[in-house]
Amino acid sequence: MAADGANQGLDRAASVLEAITRRGPSRVADIVTETGLSQSTVSRLLTALERLEYVVRDPDAGTYRLGLIFLAMAGSALNEQSVFRHARQPGQQLAAALGLGVNVAIRRGNELYYLCNFEGTLAPKNFTLMGQRSPLHSTALGKCLLAELSGPERRELLPDLEPFTVRTIVDHEALDDAVTAVDRSGYATEREELALGRSCVAAPIRDSGGLIVAAISISGPLSALDLSSRELEIAQRAIEVADSISTGMGYLGPRSSSQLPQRN
Template sequence: MPTAAPNQSIERAAAVLAALGASENGAMRASDIGRAIGLGASTTGRLLATLEKLEYVRRDSETQGYVIGTAVLELASQGLNHNPVHRESRALAQELAHRVGLTANVGVRDGAECVYLCHFEGELAPKNHTMVGLRQPLHASGLGKCLLLDLGEEERVRLLGEKLPRFTTHTITDHHALTTDLDEARERGWAIENQELALGRFCVAAPIRGATGRVVAAISISGRLTFLRQRTMDSLAEDLIEVADRISVALGMISAVPAHRMPRAE
C-alpha cells in the first residue's frame, strides 16, 4: 500500500509548536515564529489563530508573544499516563530520588536516542527545569548504554552510524570501545556514565526488562562527581538495581535472564 502524502497544514502547525518548544527566551512574536519556520506573516498568523483557538498555543495579552498552550500539556500528560513504563516506574523512581538525594531518571529508546519519561530530584540535586521529554544520545549516557545492551556491535553501528559524536574528552567515540564498555555493564548489571555527556557529572543506570526479558527501558541515578565522596558507585548501583528489578517484575518479567540469552558483541 503506497504511503500517503503528508498533510501540509499539520506539518506547518507542528513546526510552529516545535519552534515554540525550542525557544530559549520563552514567548515568541508571530514574526519570529514565521522566520524560524520559513513562512510568511499571513500564513503564520492564520496558523497561530487556529492553534490559539484550540488552546495549543497561548498569547500573552501584554507582550503579544506566544507560548505553548494547555492543550499540549494535557496531551503530554495523557501520553505519559498511557505508557506502562511510566506508570510502573514513576512512584519507585520518585522514592529512589528522595532516598539517595540525587536525580532519578527513567528513559526509553526512540530510534537512535533516549527519551526521558520520568525525572525526579533529590535534595542534593535541585533543578529549575524538567527533563521529561528531552532526548539524550545513546552512546554517551548511562540510560542510553542500558538501552543498547540487547544489540550487538553491527546492529549498533547501523543504528548510530559509523561516527559517534563527542561531547567531552571522556566521550566514547569508537564502536569497539563502546562494545567493551557495554560488555562490562552487562556483566555487572549496570552502566556507568563518567563525564561523557557533561564534565563534572556522573550517572549509574540499570536496565528495565519486560515480560520477554528484553530491555524496554532504563533507570538512572545522576549528579555531580563531588557527591561520590559521600557514597560509592557500588552502593548507588545496589539501590538502583533493586528498583529496576521491581519495575521489571511489574512489567511482567517473572524470572531472571539467563546469561546465555544475553546478546553479546558480534
C-alpha cells in the first residue's frame, strides 16, 4: 500500500509539472483545471515542489513557473544523447551560414521532440523549441522520422491525422506519398502544414546500423526560405549536414549487393 501511495504521489507531482510545462506560468486554479486534481492537493504539491526548487512562485502574479534546476537536468539529459552531441555544432554552423532556423529532432512515440534549436538572422524567435514536442504528420522533420516505419505501422501510430491548417495532410494515402518521397529524394518539405506563414525542409539522420534515428531541418518564414525557387538548394544543404552527422554516428552509407553478407 505504501508503494502504491508513493507512486500516486509521484504521478500527481509529475502531472503538476507537466501542466506548468504546457501552460507556462500558472495559478493554482489553472493547474486544478489542467490536472483534475483538487485545489488542496495542488497547493500541497506546489509547496513541496517549491521547497525542492522544482517550481518558483511569483508573489505578485500569484503564478508558479518551472525552476532553474531543470536547466541542469536538461543539460545532463541532452549530453547523454548521441544525436545531440554530433548534431549541435553542425546545426549551429548551418543556421549561421544560412541565416535560417535549424532544428534537430527525434521521435518519441507519436510525437517528435526537439533536441536542438538554432536561430538565424532571417528567422528569429523569442523562445526556444528545445524540449518541445510537435506532431509528426504535419512537419518535415516528422515525415523523415516516419520514413523508418511501414504504412501499417504509421496508421497504427497515428490513427487520426489532426488538421492544424488548411494545408495539413489529413489522410494516410497523402502521408504515404510524402513519406515515400523521403526515400526517393532524401528530404521532406512542409509548407504551412503546422503554422501559416512558415515552411521547412528536413533530411533524415541515421545511426551506425542505417536506421533513421533523428532528422535535421532548415526552417523559417515562407519569404525567407522561398521554396518555389530555392527548394533544391536548401534541401541539398540539409542533406549534406544530415549525412555529415550520420557519418559521425558511424553510418557508412548503404552497402552494395556485393558488400552484403552472402548465404552459404
